[in-house]
Amino acid sequence: VDVSADSLPIIDFALVGQQKCGTSSLWHYLRKNSDIYPLAGKKETYAFCIDRAAVPRCDNLLQEYIDKTERDRASERAQGRRVYLGDFTSTHFACPCCPATLKLLNPGLKVIIMLRDPVFRAHSRFVEQVQFRTLNHTQPGQPPGFNARANTTSFAAYVDWVVGQTEACLQRARAREGALARRLTMECYMRDHVIGFSVYDSFVLNYLEHFPDKQVLVVYMEDLAAEPLRVLAQVEAHIGVPHFPYSADDVGTVFNAHGAYGWGHALNSSHPRKGGLEWASTPADSNATAVLAAVERLRRFFAPSVQRLFALADEGRITRVPQAWRAIYGKSAMLGGNPLAALLSAKG
Numbered sequence: 001v002d003v004s005a006d007s008l009p010i011i012d013f014a015l016v017g018q019q020k021c022g023t024s025s026l027w028h029y030l031r032k033n034s035d036i037y038p039l040a041g042k043k044e045t046y047a048f049c050i051d052r053a054a055v056p057r058c059d060n061l062l063q064e065y066i067d068k069t070e071r072d073r074a075s076e077r078a079q080g081r082r083v084y085l086g087d088f089t090s091t092h093f094a095c096p097c098c099p100a101t102l103k104l105l106n107p108g109l110k111v112i113i114m115l116r117d118p119v120f121r122a123h124s125r126f127v128e129q130v131q132f133r134t135l136n137h138t139q140p141g142q143p144p145g146f147n148a149r150a151n152t153t154s155f156a157a158y159v160d161w162v163v164g165q166t167e168a169c170l171q172r173a174r175a176r177e178g179a180l181a182r183r184l185t186m187e188c189y190m191r192d193h194v195i196g197f198s199v200y201d202s203f204v205l206n207y208l209e210h211f212p213d214k215q216v217l218v219v220y221m222e223d224l225a226a227e228p229l230r231v232l233a234q235v236e237a238h239i240g241v242p243h244f245p246y247s248a249d250d251v252g253t254v255f256n257a258h259g260a261y262g263w264g265h266a267l268n269s270s271h272p273r274k275g276g277l278e279w280a281s282t283p284a285d286s287n288a289t290a291v292l293a294a295v296e297r298l299r300r301f302f303a304p305s306v307q308r309l310f311a312l313a314d315e316g317r318i319t320r321v322p323q324a325w326r327a328i329y330g331k332s333a334m335l336g337g338n339p340l341a342a343l344l345s346a347k348g
């Protein structure tokens with residue numbers, strides 16, 4: 001294997017997010033494969049974007065980023081190894097300028113996007129942020145997002161406030177045309193890392209505009225939960241890295257789940273739980289009817305975006321979307337009652 005510096009790209013692949021879609025589990029599973037090396041040895045470089053209505057950091061010095069990749073390449077080269085160097089940052093997805101920046105670093109970059117049922121993703125982020133008491137925080141020097149002004153620990157109240165703010169923002173964005181309208185639309189979604197970050201289509205299309213379809217792999221948390229070995233093989237084939245024979249134990253653990261937050265935390269195997277497939281309760285939401293109404297509002301809010309993903313999948317541009325999503329967000333599903341209601345009884 002030619003491991004000389006000139007023959008290798010600056011970076012081989014990027015897992016760009018989305019945050020709260022199972023990125024910690026994927027990161028832990030892939031780390032078993034010693035041919036994969038995460039840039040700077042970490043999850044979350046935050047090199048070009050961080051969350052909380054942050055204006056992205058795509059103007060960060062690229063030479064500094066390149067220096068880091070060269071240090072990693074040099075240490076691996078010293079061992080005569082060709083590793084596949086990846087940037088694992090779950091906030092590079094909801095970031096208008098990130099694809100162009102990553103493309104500068106490697107036009108042949110393999111991009112991996114992980115998605116998850118958007119209502120469950122939004123709720124997962126909300127539960128985590130309430131528990132951490134960071135829901136209203138903003139990054140220093142950054143403009144506040146809609147969430148910064150929603151002073152509540154109730155999911156139902158939060159949905160009410162943020163969906164209203166986002167809809168008003170979108171109305172202004174849509175009064176513009178073409179690329180400007182698309183950019184302003186992404187800005188509206190970026191302003192809320194709970195609900196806005198669950199609107200996936202604009203950000204998927206943003207990556208597809210910059211990279212050929214075959215360089216962008218979309219995977220789904222529900223598929224990772226159901227068939228981890230198949231999804232891992234799909235990811236490895238996409239990166240082009242030799243396959244690692246993961247054991248059932250390697251992939252049987254769920255990381256960073258409610259009840260055991262932290263990128264390095266695994267769900268205790270003596271209390272088998274379903275992680276993100278299970279709805280966590282929020283103490284401030286004792287009124288089940290109000291929660292159901294909020295979930296239904298969100299389902300209707302997300303449906304057009306999810307339907308655009310169905311279209312991309314039907315055109316063969318992205319991986320087939322989990323069948324369950326069609327039953328929840330498909331056009332005919334929107335004519336009936338809320339199929340998510342049955343899933344909300346489980347307590348996390």
Ligand SMILES: Nc1ncnc2c1ncn2[C@@H]1O[C@H](COP(=O)(O)OS(=O)(=O)O)[C@@H](OP(=O)(O)O)[C@H]1O
Nearest residue numbers: 019020021022023024025124225256257258275276
């Ligand atoms: N294999 C599997 N099966 C079921 N659920 C899973 C799995 N892997 C991750 N998860 C759920 O994904 C949520 C954590 O996502 P991330 O690791 O991307 O979060 S973070 O962005 O790094 O903070 C977190 O969701 P919540 O528990 O709803 O918070 C995890 O439980």
